[in-house]
Amino acid sequence: MAAETIDGKGIAALVRAEVGVAAQRLTAAGQRPGLTVVLVGEDPASQVYVRNKDRAADRAGFRVETRKLPAQTPQAELLALVAELNADEAVHGILVQLPLPGGLDADAVVRAIDPAKDVDGLHPDNVAALWMGTPGHRPCTPSGCVELLDRTGIDIAGRNAVVIGRSLLVGKPLAALLLARNATVTIAHSRTADLAGLARGADILVAAVGRAELVRGNWIKPGAAVLDVGINRGADGSLVGDVAFDEARERAAAITPVPGGVGPMTIAMLLRNTAAAAARRAGLDAEQVFAEARLIAAERSASAAGSGLAR
Ligand SMILES: NC(=O)C1=CN([C@@H]2O[C@H](COP(=O)(O)OP(=O)(O)OC[C@H]3O[C@@H](n4cnc5c(N)ncnc54)[C@H](OP(=O)(O)O)[C@@H]3O)[C@@H](O)[C@H]2O)C=CC1
Ligand SMILES: Nc1nc(=O)c2c([nH]1)NC[C@@H]1CN(c3ccc(C(=O)N[C@@H](CCC(=O)O)C(=O)O)cc3)C=[N+]21
Ligand SMILES: [Mg+2]
Numbered sequence: 648m649a650a651e652t653i654d655g656k657g658i659a660a661l662v663r664a665e666v667g668v669a670a671q672r673l674t675a676a677g678q679r680p681g682l683t684v685v686l687v688g689e690d691p692a693s694q695v696y697v698r699n700k701d702r703a704a705d706r707a708g709f710r711v712e713t714r715k716l717p718a719q720t721p722q723a724e725l726l727a728l729v730a731e732l733n734a735d736e737a738v739h740g741i742l743v744q745l746p747l748p749g750g751l752d753a754d755a756v757v758r759a760i761d762p763a764k765d766v767d768g769l770h771p772d773n774v775a776a777l778w779m780g781t782p783g784h785r786p787c788t789p790s791g792c793v794e795l796l797d798r799t800g801i802d803i804a805g806r807n808a809v810v811i812g813r814s815l816l817v818g819k820p821l822a823a824l825l826l827a828r829n830a831t832v833t834i835a836h837s838r839t840a841d842l843a844g845l846a847r848g849a850d851i852l853v854a855a856v857g858r859a860e861l862v863r864g865n866w867i868k869p870g871a872a873v874l875d876v877g878i879n880r881g882a883d884g885s886l887v888g889d890v891a892f893d894e895a896r897e898r899a900a901a902i903t904p905v906p907g908g909v910g911p912m913t914i915a916m917l918l919r920n921t922a923a924a925a926a927r928r929a930g931l932d933a934e935q936v937f938a939e940a941r942l943i944a945a946e947r948s949a950s951a952a953g954s955g956l957a958r
Pocket of ligand 2: 886908910
């Protein structure tokens with residue numbers, strides 16, 4: 648039997664609707680959520696991200712801007728921009744697109760971001776908070792993956808999770824989040840022996856590699872949940888994930904497509920982190936703002952459905 652396709656696009660729309668309600672409340676409290684994305688050079692995956700994020704932020708009622716800089720931008724100029732954004736009261740979230748072009752020191756740039764505005768969750772203070780289980784911004788793609796599992800009703804505790812990929816942006820933080828939810832986590836990478844065999848033990852398999860269709864159907868444990876983070880360009884310019892979708896869906900119980908899976912969730916969680924930063928600036932409890940927004944958003948969609956105006 649073919650797997651359930653996890654509707655990342657639809658679930659992300661729900662999260663964005665909730666964040667939109669929170670944004671109205673925060674705007675009324677004098678803190679309209681503001682997000683600035685810094686894009687240096689022309690990384691293709693970053694361009695997909697920037698395009699989709701602008702529209703989503705706009706619709707959720709955020710102030711959003713993208714600062715585009717040429718690939719030859721000197722380090723000092725990039726650091727000066729970060730300092731300017733740190734000092735700007737209208738900016739609650741700063742995201743510097745990675746990877747940066749050669750010659751720029753991403754580590755130094757990320758360290759320069761005010762941790763409270765580091766909505767990507769990459770500053771060492773936020774990385775430490777993640778592993779310690781204390782409050783801080785969590786990276787967007789990993790938290791989007793967990794949100795997808797939760798909103799699809801897939802259990803995490805006690806299950807074997809295999810995360811392929813160990814980047815600071817995706818693999819490592821996702822492993823930390825799954826561990827915090829009591830999964831038994833294995834992190835795999837380019838030096839892992841018998842990757843296919845390891846994957847076959849996974850109840851939850853995540854591919855965050857950046858190699859089109861690396862994960863084949865016979866790597867999937869029957870009944871597993873498969874999350875495909877990869878964004879690769881096919882020969883015809885289309886987007887392709889790290890999982891051979893048509894093969895994998897024959898064995899998995901649930902699987903995310905590309906596009907329409909993890910990618911839209913990354914954007915929804917970026918907006919949520921930015922709204923959380925605005926809430927804290929307004930002196931409000933972000934979790935409480937979201938809990939209330941969730942109820943209001945659910946009421947609105949129920950009454951829209953009741954009046955025949957389903958979204
Ligand atoms: N959907 C979304 O929202 C997002 C998608 N992405 C996409 O996800 C993918 C991964 O991104 P990111 O984590 O930043 O990538 P990185 O290039 O930073 O990391 C890739 C990881 O994959 C591992 N790897 C490479 N080749 C193999 C292989 N043959 N077998 C096993 N492991 C391998 C690498 O191992 P090693 O460490 O040994 O080199 C590394 O740990 C990319 O396609 C990216 O575009 C990224 C962010 C968000
Ligand atoms: N500092 C930093 N943080 C990141 O989180 C980060 C980054 N740099 N650099 C690039 C990668 C890539 N990334 C994506 C986010 C959303 C989509 C996305 O919206 N995907 C849609 C695409 C839809 C389409 O346009 O066809 C989908 O999968 O459905 C893709 C890719 C975030 N990244
Ligand atoms: Mg996707």
